[in-house]
Amino acid sequence: MTEAIAERFLAARKAAQSLDEYPGAPPATLDEAYAIQDSALARMGGVIAGWKVGRILPPLSDQYGCDRLAGPIFANTVSMIGPASQGLIYAGGFGAIEAEFLFRIGKAPRADQSQFTLEEAAGHIDAVHIGVEIASSPFVGINDMGPAVTISDFGNNNGLLIGPAVPSWRDNTYADQEVITSIDGAPVGKGSASAFTFGAIGSVRFLLENLARRNIPIETGWWISTGAVTGVHPIRPGQEVKMDFGPLGALHCSIGTQEPR
Template identity: 50%
Template sequence: MGEALRIAQAFVAARRGAHGLPDYPGTPPETLSEAYEIQRHAIALWGESVAGWKVGRINPPLDTKLGANRLAGPIFSSAIVNASPAPAMPVFADGFAAAEAEFLLRIGATPDPAKTDYTLDEAAALIDAVHVGFEIASSPHPGINTGGPTVTVSDFGNNYGLVVGPEVAGWRDQSFLKWPISLSIDGIEVGNARAEDMLDGPFGAAAFLFSLAARLGFTLKPGQWISSGAVTGVHEIAVGQSSTAKFGDDYEISCSITAATAA
């Protein structure tokens, strides 16, 4: 058995058992290719349909070292819920957990599996809806982020849930990129920003994912979601807390955080 498969098995077992992994379960991957190999094994072991993908940022100077400024991980169908009524979202109590305010892009047409380079307009043309939402980032391993992007990728990109809020009306004019976005935990604002300040924005995240899928050989399908990146940042959250995100003047969503239980 190879090291990549052993690491994948350890993460999948910890997620199913809802228990922590204080130490990384093996030798951490040094490259994104190695990390995505672990992720590929883990997706197969998990055995559930992929209903979306989270996209996150790789900050300097690691973006130069690793050859990418974003990363991706699967979102499984059972982890996607509607924002109304406000849901209770599970996280790994002995691991890492965060709430992130994000724009969620729904894929409307299958990207060309041979095309590895997309303009923002080409990426936007493959999207048929934009919603507001939360990504709930959580991993059994507390060091999932401090270990660096390759560690993050290796455990499903640190995803454990997606809260889908209302559709953004008139999103094709892209004015939502200028909206003020804020996120609060237990009523205290912990972050605010605008989507236009995130690299090349949500459609840049889609372009990245379409390119990655072609290079790695995984299939993207209409109806799948793209969680396009944490607008206000990655905000750590604990069991028993709640979060509210405000998007512009018209959209507000909330969720509470509970402890994951063994499957």
């Protein structure tokens, strides 16, 4: 069943074809979900440019015994943000945008290291940028069925738009910066990274340990999208997005439809 679900998701993504129902028996545990994700990764063979980390909030974090989840970000969906930047979502599936702080791996950890302090995790980072995660899946109900289902389809990721660098990020003042997300000129959410458990660097630590458990070697240059700062905001093709990070910058993008690939 693990392989069949992975193949269905891969086929739907390749054809840009929506799924009205989950393609099989939904995973009951996070381990089952990561097994589906790993199976899809092995079959897809695309170049990974980084990983998204999403938060799991109570009561689901208590139910699953974890407060974060991970999914791959593929290189062909990543770009530096510019005046004509566009995020792509699956028509008939699920689509959303998220304001994020993006951490870049500057030094890969030792292959035999499986646990990290927050300080050790920070030591593997060489830059932090503001950015936009495009959260999208062919499965329309992915955001309604809990974190295991989200994990099983690449963590509900379909792209990353990288904005300007955050200066002096090591002093952690960026975490207190209020971020405001607007769609078509109307504010839809605000927040700061200080609300994250152990901050955004806690997401870095989580990912390093998650990949170590899964025997996935971590590569220099990978981006880590550390979690939705203002929330997960549903979006439609044709809409316009603005994310205001105050003195750190403002990001703009439009939303288009993912074509078959």
